[in-house]
Amino acid sequence: MDNPKNQAPFSGADPKVIAVLSYLTVVGWIAAVVLNNPKSELASFHIRQSLGLMLVMAAGSIVMIFPLVGWIVGSVAIVGAFLLWILGFLSALQGEMKESPYLGAYFQEWFKVF
Numbered sequence: 037m038d039n040p041k042n043q044a045p046f047s048g049a050d051p052k053v054i055a056v057l058s059y060l061t062v063v064g065w066i067a068a069v070v071l072n073n074p075k076s077e078l079a080s081f082h083i084r085q086s087l088g089l090m091l092v093m094a095a096g097s098i099v100m101i102f103p104l105v106g107w108i109v110g111s112v113a114i115v116g117a118f119l120l121w122i123l124g125f126l127s128a129l130q131g132e133m134k135e136s137p138y139l140g141a142y143f144q145e146w147f148k149v150f
Contacts, residue, residue, distance in 0.1 A: 051076035088143030
């Protein structure tokens with residue numbers, strides 16, 4: 037094991053794989069939460085980031101029910117969250133813990149339970 041701090045010793049799942057899985061749909065996120073036992077710092081970090089980005093996309097979708105202003109705000113939120121999702125996904129692929137710009141620190145604080 038190269039980095040025992042980030043390795044989940046008993047689950048058999050590589051924390052990097054769990055981190056990547058957390059970005060792949062809601063089902064992938066749930067699977068990542070289940071596989072992250074015992075908790076890995078890397079996997080937990082990306083589970084929190086991806087949850088926050090999924091919630092931003094969901095909120096953007098809900099806002100879009102309102103005509104014009106909702107469409108604009110919702111579209112900006114969804115496109116912005118998608119771009120941050122790409123950055124997070126690439127960070128997980130590389131095994132790095134880079135917070136999403138603007139909201140990443142909040143996601144880490146709000147979702148400490150994961």
